[in-house]
Amino acid sequence: AQKVTQAQTEISVVEKEDVTLDCVYETRDTTYYLFWYKQPPSGELVFLIRRNSFDEQNEISGRYSWNFQKSTSSFNFTITASQVVDSAVYFCALRGGKLTFGQGTILTVHP
Amino acid sequence: DVKVTQSSRYLVKRTGEKVFLECVQDMDHENMFWYRQDPGLGLRLIYFSYDVKMKEKGDIPEGYSVSREKKERFSLILESASTNQTSMYLCASKDPGQLYGYTFGSGTRLTVV
Numbered sequence: 001a002q003k004v005t006q007a008q009t010e011i012s013v014v015e016k017e018d019v020t021l022d023c024v025y026e027t028r029d030t031t032y033y034l035f036w037y038k039q040p041p042s043g044e045l046v047f048l049i050r051r052n053s054f055d056e057q058n059e060i061s062g063r064y065s066w067n068f069q070k071s072t073s074s075f076n077f078t079i080t081a082s083q084v085v086d087s088a089v090y091f092c093a094l095r096g097g098k099l100t101f102g103q104g105t106i107l108t109v110h111p
Numbered sequence: 112d113v114k115v116t117q118s119s120r121y122l123v124k125r126t127g128e129k130v131f132l133e134c135v136q137d138m139d140h141e142n143m144f145w146y147r148q149d150p151g152l153g154l155r156l157i158y159f160s161y162d163v164k165m166k167e168k169g170d171i172p173e174g175y176s177v178s179r180e181k182k183e184r185f186s187l188i189l190e191s192a193s194t195n196q197t198s199m200y201l202c203a204s205k206d207p208g209q210l211y212g213y214t215f216g217s218g219t220r221l222t223v224v
Contacts, residue, residue: 009151035212043120045201045215091153098169099144099213101154 002027004094006102013082014110021077021105023092029053034068034075035093039104045091051075082109114138115204115216123222130189132219134202141206143185144213145169145177148199157200160185192223 003026013019025034036048049059051068059066063080079086087109092102118133136143142161146154156169158177166177174196178186185204189196199220203213 004153006153033212037212037215043199043201043218043220045203045213047212047214050212093154093212095212098156098159100156101146103151103153 002029002032002094002096002098002100004092004100004102006090006092006105008105009103010106010108012108012110015084016081017109018078018080019082019107019109021079021090021092021107023075023077023102025073025075025092025094027094027096029096032094032096035095035099036066036075036077037091037093039089039091041088048077079107082107084109084111115202115214117200117202117216117219119219120217121220121222123224124189124192126193126223128189128192128223130192130221130223132187132189132200132202132221134185134187134204134216135183136185136204136214137183138204138206139182140204140214141182142204143179144203144205145175145185145187146201146203147171148201148218154201157187189221192221194223197221197223 005024032053034051037045065078067076089104091104115136144159145157148154160166160179176188201218202216205213
């Protein structure tokens with residue numbers, strides 16, 4: 001069985017602060033994919049990033065960056081210089097066979 | 112872009128009613144999924160389908176059934192709605208070769224009273 005844990009239920013920051021969302025996963029698969037999704041108040045999940053288990057390169061996309069460490073089974077997400085528009089629920093997910101989601105982290109960015 | 116459309120944004124139903132949640136995708140995807148989202152529990156898979164008339168149970172299928180008569184449409188059925196089925200329901204679709212994970216609809220918030 002696979003499992004994704006997002007230990008932070010809610011995070012509150014002030015605009016321009018950096019914030020890191022943690023994600024730890026468990027799987028017996030040797031090949032798998034990791035994802036981050038953003039769910040704004042509109043409800044629709046928006047794809048942010050996909051990583052396969054063979055690619056441990058960290059990735060940066062604008063203010064977003066992701067740190068994949070296979071040794072610790074972690075796939076953390078950092079937002080640099082947060083903005084109010086970053087306020088949302090963020091989900092980490094793992095796909096071996098099925099897509100399994102973490103519990104989600106509610107991020108609130110205050111002006 | 113792939114569009115996944117869920118017919119209702121909000122629904123209120125009475126206990127014991129039979130409830131249909133409809134989901135339509137417009138890109139000929141083979142795979143479709145129904146998730147339920149609850150605070151602190153994330154998204155949990157109810158049912159999925161790899162093709163027309165095919166269905167597989169997910170992690171929490173009890174109290175639900177599904178129907179896939181056409182490739183573009185995947186319906187979730189609550190045979191006899193109960194208050195513990197009050198939740199946000201999200202439909203998703205995916206092509207086997209798709210790189211970007213799943214494409215989700217906007218969700219249906221169901222309240223059972």
